[in-house]
Amino acid sequence: MSLIVTGTIGIDTIHAPTGQAESVLGGSCTYFAAAASFFTPVRLVAVVGDDFPDTYRSVLTAFKGIDLAGLETRQGSKTFRWGGKYLANMNSRETLFTELGVLAEAPPKVPAAFADSKYVFLANMHPGNQAGILEQLPKRTLSVADTMDLWINIANDDLRKLMTKIDGLVLNYDEAELFTGKANSVTAGREILKMGPRFVVVKKGEHGALLVHKDGIAAFPAYPTENVIDPTGAGDTFAGGMMGSIASTGASGSDPGSFDSIRRSMAHATVTASFTIEEFSLGRLQKLSRAQIDERYNEYAAMTRLT
Amino acid sequence: MSLIVTGTIGIDTIHAPTGQAESVLGGSCTYFAAAASFFTPVRLVAVVGDDFPDTYRSVLTAFKGIDLAGLETRQGSKTFRWGGKYLANMNSRETLFTELGVLAEAPPKVPAAFADSKYVFLANMHPGNQAGILEQLPKRTLSVADTMDLWINIANDDLRKLMTKIDGLVLNYDEAELFTGKANSVTAGREILKMGPRFVVVKKGEHGALLVHKDGIAAFPAYPTENVIDPTGAGDTFAGGMMGSIASTGASGSDPGSFDSIRRSMAHATVTASFTIEEFSLGRLQKLSRAQIDERYNEYAAMTRLT
Numbered sequence: 001m002s003l004i005v006t007g008t009i010g011i012d013t014i015h016a017p018t019g020q021a022e023s024v025l026g027g028s029c030t031y032f033a034a035a036a037s038f039f040t041p042v043r044l045v046a047v048v049g050d051d052f053p054d055t056y057r058s059v060l061t062a063f064k065g066i067d068l069a070g071l072e073t074r075q076g077s078k079t080f081r082w083g084g085k086y087l088a089n090m091n092s093r094e095t096l097f098t099e100l101g102v103l104a105e106a107p108p109k110v111p112a113a114f115a116d117s118k119y120v121f122l123a124n125m126h127p128g129n130q131a132g133i134l135e136q137l138p139k140r141t142l143s144v145a146d147t148m149d150l151w152i153n154i155a156n157d158d159l160r161k162l163m164t165k166i167d168g169l170v171l172n173y174d175e176a177e178l179f180t181g182k183a184n185s186v187t188a189g190r191e192i193l194k195m196g197p198r199f200v201v202v203k204k205g206e207h208g209a210l211l212v213h214k215d216g217i218a219a220f221p222a223y224p225t226e227n228v229i230d231p232t233g234a235g236d237t238f239a240g241g242m243m244g245s246i247a248s249t250g251a252s253g254s255d256p257g258s259f260d261s262i263r264r265s266m267a268h269a270t271v272t273a274s275f276t277i278e279e280f281s282l283g284r285l286q287k288l289s290r291a292q293i294d295e296r297y298n299e300y301a302a303m304t305r306l307t
Numbered sequence: 308m309s310l311i312v313t314g315t316i317g318i319d320t321i322h323a324p325t326g327q328a329e330s331v332l333g334g335s336c337t338y339f340a341a342a343a344s345f346f347t348p349v350r351l352v353a354v355v356g357d358d359f360p361d362t363y364r365s366v367l368t369a370f371k372g373i374d375l376a377g378l379e380t381r382q383g384s385k386t387f388r389w390g391g392k393y394l395a396n397m398n399s400r401e402t403l404f405t406e407l408g409v410l411a412e413a414p415p416k417v418p419a420a421f422a423d424s425k426y427v428f429l430a431n432m433h434p435g436n437q438a439g440i441l442e443q444l445p446k447r448t449l450s451v452a453d454t455m456d457l458w459i460n461i462a463n464d465d466l467r468k469l470m471t472k473i474d475g476l477v478l479n480y481d482e483a484e485l486f487t488g489k490a491n492s493v494t495a496g497r498e499i500l501k502m503g504p505r506f507v508v509v510k511k512g513e514h515g516a517l518l519v520h521k522d523g524i525a526a527f528p529a530y531p532t533e534n535v536i537d538p539t540g541a542g543d544t545f546a547g548g549m550m551g552s553i554a555s556t557g558a559s560g561s562d563p564g565s566f567d568s569i570r571r572s573m574a575h576a577t578v579t580a581s582f583t584i585e586e587f588s589l590g591r592l593q594k595l596s597r598a599q600i601d602e603r604y605n606e607y608a609a610m611t612r613l614t
Contacts, residue, residue, distance in 0.1 A: 088490065089484075089490035090490065090491075091490075177396075183395065183396035183397065183398075184397075184513075184533055184535065185513075185531070186531050186532065186533045187533045190533070204514065206491075206492075207511065207514035207515070208514070208515070208526075208528055210528075210531055216609075216610075217531050217610055218610050218611070219515075219528035219529070219530075219531045219610055219611055220528060220611070221515055221517075221526035221527060221528050222526070223526075224492070224493050224517055224524050224526045225493065226491055226493045226494045226497075228491065264613070264614060267613040267614075300613075301613050303523075303524055303525050303526055304525070304526055304527070304611065304613065306571070306574040306607075306608050306611065307571060307574075
């Protein structure tokens with residue numbers, strides 16, 4: 001079934017206790033599409049500037065199953081660039097610089113060939129732009145958005161409007177508290193459900209993820225790993241694994257947004273995200289195989305069973 | 308099989324955003340024994356002063372299966388008292404006051420009738436005293452200790468000595484980092500294994516718990532709940548559920564410290580701890596039934612299954 005993602009493609013500079021990466025491929029859309037492609041074909045909609053290196057385009061095309069027909073290269077514009085620094089414990093980071101480039105211009109458009117997409121993921125970008133993309137996808141059966149503290153702070157009304165139009169929201173633990181004023185993730189999740197979505201996935205990084213769905217609650221620990229090189233993109237990879245898994249198993253007639261559908265996808269999401277952090281940028285995902293995901297899934301299942 | 312616990316019995320004063328509790332029953336031993344008693348009989352070894360109220364003794368005796376033959380009432384001495392204040396998010400707390408009382412005096416002694424105990428839990432107290440108790444229990448087949456930041460800071464050598472004598476250590480997330488200098492819980496756990504124990508349980512409060520065992524790793528989310536009134540004692544309740552579950556299922560000949568044995572006990576530990584936080588002091592545990600634990604266990608199993 002057809003999965004589409006829109007969001008950012010960026011050029012990242014990462015400083016971490018584990019090393020540095022200068023001007024590497026990044027962006028919410030990038031990690032999402034790479035992750036989802038292990039489960040299902042994925043349509044990418046995003047804009048880069050004319051400075052976007054061919055080598056990075058080749059990285060994307062090397063992922064079988066990413067359709068780049070919606071990747072616009074805008075002449076005279078610059079690709080989004082972001083620099084971040086991770087602190088000693090790798091759990092908190094600070095932004096070193098942000099060069100918006102194309103992100104300050106008109107949003108990407110959905111190509112006619114993608115208009116029939118059924119599964120929609122609106123990766124992190126301005127909620128007004130996310131809503132604009134949604135309107136171009138009338139055949140959608142499941143729409144899920146990510147967001148961040150920036151939009152909660154400066155585009156709260158647009159974000160709340162978006163809540164009435166989507167099936168699910170994916171966001172970080174501290175963002176859920178910021179958005180709702182509730183520190184308890186279950187309570188924060190329920191508050192967001194009142195705004196419109198049928199489900200909320202609260203991402204907690206090394207502490208796992210929580211699903212608050214109108215029909216139930218589910219909780220997942222992260223895959224316990226010592227090999228953390230760069231957490232950048234873990235959340236977008238999580239979302240890609242989740243939506244990819246849902247799209248790949250969605251039978252016609254079944255409800256892709258049901259509690260069981262979302263719940264089942266979260267273990268795949270967790271396991272896929274655990275690979276991204278093992279190298280800078282898409283380093284690990286470029287070498288990853290579906291067999292390795294399945295192998296770690298089985299390991300994760302053994303680590304989390306109760307009996 | 309015979310389970311014994313030693314640690315503190317205290318009188319707590321709790322200030323929390325959810326309310327206040329003045330001079331209520333608390334202490335590591337208290338929560339542990341109450342929790343364990345739902346799974347197996349438990350022998351309690353601790354000291355209180357002559358100010359220990361009869362009503363609190365009655366609370367303990369009301370838990371069927373707690374053997375108080377090892378509870379010493381020391382004339383002329385004062386019961387340990389502690390006051391703590393929880394901050395808005397309920398995850399961090401500050402100590403308001405500590406009156407050591409009997410804790411600054413001679414440690415409790417193991418009564419002759421308890422000397423044949425097989426399962427030993429050394430709840431939080433000075434590691435030198437924990438080691439002293441251990442020497443009085445020559446028939447032990449599984450010994451597990453808890454500790455805290457105070458002992459890591461002021462009795463590090465004693466704590467490291469204790470590590471060479473126990474099978475397992477239970478401690479909080481931030482304490483594991485303090486003890487080892489490693490922020491990653493898996494890495495911190497492995498560092499502690501090098502000091503002697505066969506396994507380490509890292510407690511992460513609302514984020515669950517991690518088992519790092521020489522034969523494997525297991526991860527558990529907390530039971531997701533909105534009803535958090537007072538987190539005091541949750542960790543000791545967790546340990547009580549864990550050791551009680553192990554002692555109740557331990558068949559002669561099987562290894563109670565094996566990866567599978569510890570792993571299986573952690574879901575019971577998680578679920579039992581989730582009740583303690585629903586009221587101040589032992590309020591919720593006093594009304595709890597084994598059937599309610601089993602019911603929530605089934606709920607937890609449904610919330611955490613992968614498929």
